[in-house]
Amino acid sequence: MKYVLIPMILFSILNCSTPKKNDSINGYWMQEGYGVYLEISDSIYKMYDVTEMSCQPSASGSINNWSDSLSTLLDLYNISSVNSQSMVLEYGITSYKFNKLSAPLKRCDSPIIESTDPKLNFDVFWHTFKENYAYSKIRKVDWDMLYEENIPLITKETSQVELFGYIAEILDAIKDEHISLRVPDSISNAYLAIRVPPEQQENPSENLHKGNIPEKNVTYKDPRSKAMKRVMELFPETKFKSYHKDLIRWGKLNNSIGYIQINGFNGFSKEVVINDTLDHDDYWEKHWQLVFKAVEDGKTLGQYLRDEVSGMKRIKESILSEFSKSSGLIIDLRFNPGGTDKVALDFLSSFTKGEKKAFTKRVWNKGESSFESSVFIPESPREYDGQVVVLTSPQTGSSAETFVLASQQLPNFTLVGSNTMGIFSDVLQKRLPNGWNYGLSNEIYQTDSGENYEYTGIPPHHKIEYSRNWYHFHKSIIELTDSDPAIDLSLAILGKRLN
Known part of the structure; x- marks a missing residue:
């Protein structure tokens, strides 16, 4: 799952020029498509979550306080453009547009602080x-x-x-x-x-299917971690390696084909060190406890995200160097629910030469699509140029789908599996006046041809029939006995292309 970081930083000390005096960032700004109102006065910002009838101090996950000094966020965002009418800020793969208002937003004169009404x-x-x-x-x-x-x-x-x-x-x-x-x-x-x-009930909700989870006290992590491990067990001759417990695993399935199982696009920071002997649930609970504590103790979100990208690049380079002589590669994203788009696309960048357009992002603003920006696979040294098969399932979600969507621009990539989950947007985080936090999708991802795979998911080139129910999908992998049909098919496809 991805969480949108509502941009408030108004200039960056890197890669951008200082705005001219007549293009001041001071003033009143309304963000297109995110329900955010921003007031800037010199080095102080105030951010509010707004609707047509309400105004509240912001609940953005990127800030500790809804009002603070801009210096707390100076390392997060770049100004792409700014003038007397609008400004565009960039963070990660996303651009955000703010329109300048001539006067303060009246309903934020007395914002809702707290109410259980x-x-x-x-x-x-x-x-x-x-x-x-x-x-x-x-x-x-x-x-x-x-x-x-x-x-x-x-x-x-x-x-x-x-x-x-x-x-x-x-x-x-x-x-x-x-x-x-x-x-x-x-x-x-x-x-x-x-x-x-x-x-x-007379009219039960369609999504509450009786028997979806046939065993009591079964959580998402239980069958998922067992399914991830079961794939490894089907190849007893392969000496698999791993990083950060089971975040990423890799090994050679035979002399010519490499295998990488990527189970998330978050959690790569090498600054977070935990004993690998802990079981899956305890390990990741401890991991995120340390991450949140570091942020609470003063580590900026910018520092954390740079650590994520740095950790990913370090382990990616190590893995791909081991596979440099492999003629084919299988990347398994079947158990990957997502993470951070930038981490996903930076990983993909090692499979292409030069910057390449991946897709576009638009925001939804009060009943119609609004500001649109292009997203690119970043330029990076090409570390692998062989044939690649990507495995997908209904549990391939969010930034893992971003990876799959962008990979379709690369001619040496083939998809095997089933349609992905069909959830692309960053999660726009909000809070109700009574303190309840909630999130929703406000962004639309589209290919150059106009395809939008929300809800339906990205279809594979070669289909494996997987259940779209999370429990039954993982159970089907756990119950595999002699082989994995998706990997068998991938090996056959790579074998034909290599001959």
Whole structure:
């Protein structure tokens, strides 16, 4: 999963020139498609999350405080352009456009700081999705109808548990893995205790399939980590190596074909050191605890992200040097739910020469597409020029899909597996007045030919029938006995091309 870092930094000490005096960055700015209002006065910023009816201090994941000195973020963003009407800021692979306002935004004179009012919270939630969610048409969501159905049920007496139920049911029915709603355990547990089971409802939500998880207390990580490991066990003669527990594994399947299993595009920083003897869940819980603590202790997000890219490049160069004489390579992304787009595209850059356009990104702004920018596979020394097969599944998501989408611009890449998950946008993070955090997709990824693979996923060149249910997919891999059909097919494809 990807999280959008709402850009507020207004100039960078690297790779950009200082704006002219008549192009001052001071003033009032509205960001296109993100529901963000920004006030800048000399070296101080104030950032707000806004809808047509609300204004709140920002809940952006890139900042610790909604108002602070710009110096805290000077190493994050570059100014691509700035004039008297607009400015474009760049971070990672993304460009963000801000339009200049002639006066302060009136509704932010008295922003909502905190409120448990049920109707106010529902209205903020509804307006945010109505104005910024990019895939209502594709996923067949009628926000006006949902408002008419739910708002009569919400009164001043509506409890927070009941409010959670109304919102959660709406979001569950959309079936978008990039939508999230995070509430205190006391709220979610209380709701689960009183909720009528779907099979007893007159019109149960379509996404609540009975029997999706046939065993109690099965979490996403349980079958996933076992499936990742099972692929290794099918090749007992191969001496696999690994980095950061099971983030990335690699080895030669035979004398001419290399294999790389990349299980995420986050977690590469070599600054985070943990004992590899811990089991999968404990290792990654400890990893992210250390990352969050470092940020809390003063490490900037810019430093963390540079560490991620640096760690990825270091291990990538080491792996590809081992495979330099291999005539074919299999990159397994079947268990990769995503991470950071920049990490994904920087990894891919070693397979092409020079900068190459990958796709475009547009933002959704109050019912229509808005600012568009082109995304490129960055220029990098080419470290591998052989034939490559990429393995995909319905659990290949987010920035792993960004990797797959961009790889289609490279003639030596072939896809084997099933359609990917179909969730591309960064996650736009927001917070309700009662403190609940939530996220949604507001960006549209498209190929030069106009293809948008949201919801359907990217189709493979050679299909393997995998279940789109996460549990059953991983279970099918765990239960493999003698061989892996996707790898067998990949070896056959590479064998034909090499002969």
